[in-house]
Amino acid sequence: MTAEATQAEEYAVVIGLETHVQLETDTKIFCGCSTDQADAEPNSNVCPVCLGLPGALPVLNEAAVEAAVKVGKAIEADIPEQTRFHRKNYYYPDLPKNFQITQYDAPICQDGELEIRIDDERRAIGIERAHLEEDPGSLQHVGGSIDSADYTLVNYNRAGTPLMEIVTDPDFRSPNEVRAFLAKLEEVLEYLGVFDSQRDGSLRVDANISLVPGSDVEADGTIPTEALEAANRTEVKNISSHKAAEKALSYEVTRQRNALQRGRAVEQETRHWDESRGITVSMRSKEAEKDYRYFREADLPPLQVSGWKEEIPIPELPDARRERFREAYGLSSEAASKLTSTKQVADFFEAVAEEFDPDTAATWVADELLGELNYRDMAITDVEDRLDEFRRLIELVAEDEITAKNARETVLRTMLDDGDEPDAVVEAEGLGKTDEDAVATAVDEAIDENPDAVEDYYAGEDGAINYLVGQVMQKTGGSADPGDVNRMLREALDD
16 A cells, blocks of 8 residues: 555544453452552552462452352343353562463353443443453552653552453444443442442553554444454553543554554554553553463362352442433433432432422432532532431521522532531521511612612613612622512512
């Protein structure tokens, strides 16, 4: 192909993901060491098993298997009657045994799918397999990034944490589709109760990406297998968030396209995503399957899950809960999506909706509370133990004891900033609603003191009444209801 033809060629983006998810268990996958690394000293949550010391034997964690079965059911995968473990051999400082116990030709979940929404289009992303394995330890590069550090420290606290590696088909055609998939996957995993997104390193992504000449793409958008196999691909590692995945893959698409348009070959290699510089950096030539020299893990017998897997229930998943919220509570699609964004938000809303009508509950949770939490970089988990206080705030408005404006702008914000209870804020700030006689007096005073605004009102100027409402609110310290003030002003002016 000539350089001119190469430059004119259009390319289809092909991406497949290997997503490593830390499963939420109390102990590691093959030993009894704690998986809680939050405040642990380096290399303190370790034992002979997860350090790979001679003679130490692994024992499979039942909770990790149960979590894997839940994931398999959620992605509608086949869960075989029997599965087994292998040793994957490679050499790296954070892998103390110099092999990783994983699953190879008999994964616990096969041939699943996860549906995502891109704009108004729904797409099913194929999931080739999802298998159990152990996490390596973690490396801390001191004085720079991986390729410029002064030295590197190794912490084996993470070694042996149960992982589920979820491998998709090469079904993605753009980086934003990848971001949508990761968001949906994380949402499903949290609903299942097998994943905590707040844990450091709880979700890590390796992405395989290649560009296929547009001339090889069929009219319906299908890319033949031979075209996929012919295109060199790169693996991008060290991606730790949805946003980073989109940025890393966008960079890599541009890098590969530029190389091809200049007549250069794309090297089949593994590249590191350097978040600080926003670029991918070559690490090594990409390993082939044979390089890992898989062989069966002799210290673990085959795993039988037949019968038992049917007894493991899964909860209502996000899509089903959204649909129920629309039908049972009459919510819009937008409100239902906001209120099911996490299981904790959905649970909080339903607890509020037990006491108030759905529209009121949705407005206060989806619009007011979530908006204020987002502004403060807080999550619903930071206030879920204050549910009764939040319901009391809504009750104060519903019983006409304070205005919605004061509840929103003063009481709620003070509750979040200072931790005060709603009644205490109302008393301290003097926010109890002004009685109607006092409001009527303020209305009369505002009319008397602002003849120009009154004249403008009679002349039909829309802003005049709003100005007068503001004057009354000022006189009542903001404790009057703006709607009542508007009504009383119009009655007085039109009388």
